[in-house]
Amino acid sequence: MLPxxxxxxxxxxxxxxYWQKENIYGFDENSNKKIYSIDTPPxxxxxxxxxxxxxSYSQAEVYARYKRMSGFNVFYPFxxxxxxxxxxxxxxxxxxxxxESMPREEFNKLCLETTHEYEEMFKKLxxxxxxxxxxxxxxxxISDKAQKTSQKSFIDLYKKGxxxxxxxxxxxxxxxxxxxxxxxIETKELPSRFNHLRFKVKETGEEIVIATTRPEFLAACVAxxxxxxxxxxxxxxxxxxxxxLFDIEVPIIAxxxxxxxxxxxxxxxxxxxxxxxxxxxxxYKLPLKKLVSDDGRVADWxxxxxxxxxxxARKKIIEDLDAKGYLIKAEDLVHNVAVHERCGHPMxxxxxxxWFIDIVKDRQKFLDAGDKINWYPAFMKERYVNWVQNVGxxxxxxxxxxxxxPFPVWYCKDCGEIIVADEDNLPVNPLSTKPEHACPKCGGxxxxxxxxxxxxxxxxxxTPEINSGWALNDSLxxxxxxxTMRPNAHDIIRTWDFYTIVKSIYxxxxxxxxxxxxxxxxxxxxxxxxxxxxxxSNLEPDELRDRYSADVVRYWAVNGRxxxxxxxxxxxxxxxxxxxxxxxxxxxxxxxHLQDFDNSKEPELLxxxxxxxxxxxxxxxEFKDYMEKYEIGLGINCVEKFFWDFCDNYIEIVKDRLYKPxxxxxxxxxxxxxxxxxxxxxxxxxxxxxxPHITEEIYQDYFAEKEGAKSIHITEFTDLSKYSDxxxxxxxxxxxxxxxxxxxxxSENNLSLKTEIETLTIKTTIKEIEFAKSVIGDIKTxxxxxxxxxxxSAENGIDIKLAEITE
RNA sequence: GGGCGCAUAGCUCAGUUGGUAGAGCAUCUGCCUUACAAGCAGGCGGUCAUAGGUUCGAGUCCUAUUGCGCCCACCA
Numbered sequence: 071m072l073p074x075x076x077x078x079x080x081x082x083x084x085x086x087x088y089w090q091k092e093n094i095y096g097f098d099e100n101s102n103k104k105i106y107s108i109d110t111p112p113x114x115x116x117x118x119x120x121x122x123x124x125x126s127y128s129q130a131e132v133y134a135r136y137k138r139m140s141g142f143n144v145f146y147p148f149x150x151x152x153x154x155x156x157x158x159x160x161x162x163x164x165x166x167x168x169x170e171s172m173p174r175e176e177f178n179k180l181c182l183e184t185t186h187e188y189e190e191m192f193k194k195l196x197x198x199x200x201x202x203x204x205x206x207x208x209x210x211x212i213s214d215k216a217q218k219t220s221q222k223s224f225i226d227l228y229k230k231g232x233x234x235x236x237x238x239x240x241x242x243x244x245x246x247x248x249x250x251x252x253x254x255i256e257t258k259e260l261p262s263r264f265n266h267l268r269f270k271v272k273e274t275g276e277e278i279v280i281a282t283t284r285p286e287f288l289a290a291c292v293a294x295x296x297x298x299x300x301x302x303x304x305x306x307x308x309x310x311x312x313x314x315l316f317d318i319e320v321p322i323i324a325x326x327x328x329x330x331x332x333x334x335x336x337x338x339x340x341x342x343x344x345x346x347x348x349x350x351x352x353x354y355k356l357p358l359k360k361l362v363s364d365d366g367r368v369a370d371w372x373x374x375x376x377x378x379x380x381x382x383a384r385k386k387i388i389e390d391l392d393a394k395g396y397l398i399k400a401e402d403l404v405h406n407v408a409v410h411e412r413c414g415h416p417m418x419x420x421x422x423x424x425w426f427i428d429i430v431k432d433r434q435k436f437l438d439a440g441d442k443i444n445w446y447p448a449f450m451k452e453r454y455v456n457w458v459q460n461v462g463x464x465x466x467x468x469x470x471x472x473x474x475x476p477f478p479v480w481y482c483k484d485c486g487e488i489i490v491a492d493e494d495n496l497p498v499n500p501l502s503t504k505p506e507h508a509c510p511k512c513g514g515x516x517x518x519x520x521x522x523x524x525x526x527x528x529x530x531x532x533t534p535e536i537n538s539g540w541a542l543n544d545s546l547x548x549x550x551x552x553x554t555m556r557p558n559a560h561d562i563i564r565t566w567d568f569y570t571i572v573k574s575i576y577x578x579x580x581x582x583x584x585x586x587x588x589x590x591x592x593x594x595x596x597x598x599x600x601x602x603x604x605x606x607s608n609l610e611p612d613e614l615r616d617r618y619s620a621d622v623v624r625y626w627a628v629n630g631r632x633x634x635x636x637x638x639x640x641x642x643x644x645x646x647x648x649x650x651x652x653x654x655x656x657x658x659x660x661x662x663h664l665q666d667f668d669n670s671k672e673p674e675l676l677x678x679x680x681x682x683x684x685x686x687x688x689x690x691x692e693f694k695d696y697m698e699k700y701e702i703g704l705g706i707n708c709v710e711k712f713f714w715d716f717c718d719n720y721i722e723i724v725k726d727r728l729y730k731p732x733x734x735x736x737x738x739x740x741x742x743x744x745x746x747x748x749x750x751x752x753x754x755x756x757x758x759x760x761x762p763h764i765t766e767e768i769y770q771d772y773f774a775e776k777e778g779a780k781s782i783h784i785t786e787f788t789d790l791s792k793y794s795d796x797x798x799x800x801x802x803x804x805x806x807x808x809x810x811x812x813x814x815x816x817s818e819n820n821l822s823l824k825t826e827i828e829t830l831t832i833k834t835t836i837k838e839i840e841f842a843k844s845v846i847g848d849i850k851t852x853x854x855x856x857x858x859x860x861x862x863s864a865e866n867g868i869d870i871k872l873a874e875i876t877e
Numbered sequence: 878g879g880g881c882g883c884a885u886a887g888c889u890c891a892g893u894u895g896g897u898a899g900a901g902c903a904u905c906u907g908c909c910u911u912a913c914a915a916g917c918a919g920g921c922g923g924u925c926a927u928a929g930g931u932u933c934g935a936g937u938c939c940u941a942u943u944g945c946g947c948c949c950a951c952c953a
Contacts, residue, residue, distance in 0.1 A: 075915095257949090257950090257951090257952085262952090264953090280953075281953065282953060283952075283953075284953085295953085328953080329951095329953080332953070333953065334953095336953085337953040338953065339953080340953095343952095343953075344951095344952060344953075345951090345952085346951095346952090346953070347953085405951090405952050406950095406951070406952055407952065408952080449881060449882070450881090452880065452881055452882095452948095453880080453881070453947090453948060453949090455880085456879085456880050456881075456948065456949060457948080457949070459880095459949095460879090460880095460949055460950070462950095560947085560948085561947095561948090563948090564948080564949090591947090593946095629890085629891085630890070630891080631890090631891080633882090634882080634883085635882090635883095635946080635947080636889090636890085637889075637890095639888080639889050639890090639902095641888080641889065641901075641902050641903090642889060642890080642901075642902085644901065644902065644915095645889095645890095645900075645901045645902080646901095647915080648901075648915080651913070651915065651916090652912095652913070652916095654912090654913085655912045655913035655916085656912060656913080657912085658912050658913080659912030659913080660912080661912095662912075695893095696893085699893080701893080703891080704891080704892090704893080707891065707892090707900090710900090711899095711900090714900095717912090717913090718917090718918095721912075722910095725911090725912090729911070810918095813917095813918055813919075814918080814919060814920095816907090816908085816918075816919090817906085817907060817908080817918045817919040817920085818906090818907085818918095818919070818920090819907090820906080820907050820908080821907085821908080822907090822908050822909085822910070822918095823908065823910055823917075823918060824908095824910050825908095854910095
């Protein structure tokens with residue numbers, strides 16, 4: 071028997087342990103059921119799990135449960151992204167030590183230990199939220215399996231000519247001292263100054279004014295540009311400009327990339343202050359002057375400023391220019407600067423050997439792949455398309471860092487030939503091993519290992535391959551790929567989704583998944599991201615779970631529109647809490663009356679009993695329609711709506727029949743029992759994906775024994791299609807309407823709902839009367855009416871004659 | 878500058894083939910009703926951002942405008 075009150079915390083823990091022990095959610099490789107595979111996002115192990123994670127992950131979780139109960143063999147792994155720069159920065163911050171301050175091996179060991187500790191915490195939290203992942207299929211991006219997969223991916227792309235090693239321009243973070251990819255850049259508004267500088271034209275001695283925000287690049291100035299249509303300045307074209315302070319002579323060139331009307335209309339081109347500089351440098355084959363070094367300092371060849379940090383050099387050069395009269399004026403301005411998303415530091419452009427994956431050339435292929443995937447919600451596809459169309463750089467995958475998947479690569483010490491590891495030997499660490507054979511080009515036997523590690527996305531972009539055991543030649547690979555669904559939040563469409571598509575297209579010429587389910591973000595306020603500094607400990611996932619229960623938090627997480635950001639408002643948890651309480655109480659009522667029920671009996675059902683099942687059948691159909699469109703919020707909405715109808719109307723209607731067989735007869739009671747049994751069981755199943763704990767509690771209390779399943783979560787939704795009856799649905803609405811009118815009458819007259827009515831006169835059309843007469847017993851008990859009369863009328867209405875109050 | 882989303886009750890949000898505006902919270906009135914007072918019944922509260930258009934009918938479709946947000950580009 072269910073207790074009087076539901077103790078969520080205790081109950082939830084109990085069933086979580088049971089599910090683990092009984093391996094309820096394990097993926098069955100030998101099953102004949104159709105497979106539904108999910109490419110679960112591995113959360114980055116670089117801090118804690120916030121409510122935004124729970125929000126997003128719960129949506130996919132509910133979907134996994136829905137598919138499992140729809141008869142699919144669900145492959146739902148779980149992973150952790152625990153390598154690369156985010157992890158390094160996290161560990162550096164936690165211990166207050168920089169990676170370069172200790173031996174590489176020591177640092178890597180520290181990273182590994184720290185991440186494992188956090189992964190355990192993450193896992194516990196997700197389990198406590200009722201996640202039905204198959205915890206036997208967990209993966210970590212630093213594991214041997216992931217490294218092997220990632221290296222195999224690299225080698226495959228290398229062989230296919232899609233990976234290249236080149237000394238070319240890279241986006242460089244002087245704070246993290248590594249190259250980064252375009253996708254890792256954010257824009258930030260930073261204050262700056264527009265400095266108007268005096269240049270001289272060598273041939274005529276004329277003075278020209280050039281405005282720049284980065285005067286420290288003067289020494290690396292390689293040309294000056296004007297717009298070809300700028301009549302004011304076209305006479306300068308072909309002449310030579312003299313750079314102040316440094317007396318460097320550079321050509322003046324016309325190019326329509328110059329923006330008319332900005333500054334003086336004359337621009338300097340340095341290597342490299344911004345992206346336009348690169349374009350001009352390439353287009354006009356200008357010389358290369360490397361001004362910024364790896365650590366963000368001015369190069370040694372720049373007299374007077376060498377070794378200074380770029381920001382310091384900027385200050386000093388402005389002073390120097392001013393002192394010598396070259397600075398005409400300076401305006402303060404705020405402009406958008408490209409910064410590294412991990413550290414917020416402004417990016418530099420430098421030339422250095424890096425490993426790249428060739429993506430720009432194949433944009434169209436990636437766009438085509440995007441077309442083949444179903445995006446839920448559909449408009450999120452636009453973000454993908456928008457990003458792919460604008461990708462301007464090949465994907466730089468090498469990072470001059472320490473903790474990550476190593477490149478399976480050595481270089482011949484003699485001739486520089488690139489030696490790639492043998493696939494059979496993966497994973498390899500070139501730092502501690504050597505190639506098996508001499509250099510194929512020169513026969514050299516000495517090698518230099520590649521010391522860089524791969525970008526963390528280079529590994530997380532092969533999660534379908536890691537999960538399916540591609541690198542292990544696992545039979546699972548063909549079974550579960552392409553995966554059925556990829557869930558993630560919209561911020562990583564441009565990174566995780568895009569890169570995963572790139573890899574899949576290059577490796578298999580196929581899409582990685584059939585469907586993408588995109589979630590929104592949880593915001594702290596309007597347009598305000600949840601950040602660590604703002605996060606309120608009251609609204610941490612574990613706090614919310616303890617206060618409201620995991621089922622309630624899950625309800626909150628799915629109850630919105632797919633893909634939409636939501637503002638965290640604690641009031642919204644009350645909605646779910648209320649529903650849970652109601653579900654428990656209603657179940658308690660139904661089960662109380664089912665203790666002597668024999669489910670094998672098939673009684674002829676009374677009209678209102680048929681009605682509730684017909685209505686539930688319709689609800690189930692609607693539910694499934696929404697779910698197939700990944701609209702899990704709308705799915706539960708329609709179930710919830712039905713459930714309140716069930717409580718407010720059906721239970722009230724059937725109540726008296728269940729309590730008093732001596733008055734209404736055993737057949738009337740049995741009919742009510744049958745309908746109640748089926749209805750509650752179906753309701754529990756429909757709620758089960760959302761509220762896995764309370765539904766299991768109720769199922770185990772009564773239904774498990776009758777139905778014979780080990781858990782409600784491995785049953786399938788009840789098929790009630792034989793009760794489908796649209797005419798009955800209409801007819802029954804009329805009965806509900808009578809009950810509502812009676813309730814309103816009593817409420818308006820300040821009467822208790824159980825106040826007895828001597829005669830209830832129902833005025834309506836002949837058509838409605840017919841049906842109403844067939845359920846007259848139910849009307850009497852629900853309204854507490856001794857007599858019910860019918861009067862034929864064009865308009866619906868009721869008359870009430872109260873019973874005399876007898877003391 | 879390009880792309881996308883949002884605008885509905887005091888608050889937070891639903892409303893998906895166009896058909897009489899919904900929920901929770903808040904507020905007011907009443908009710909101990911053999912599941913539930915952490916409850917139940919009922920009330921108050923909305924020219925569905927604005928202006929046009931399509932339609933017998935528009936919160937829903939189209940066009941324009943305004944405000945807010947996100948992504949991308951720009952960063953001399």
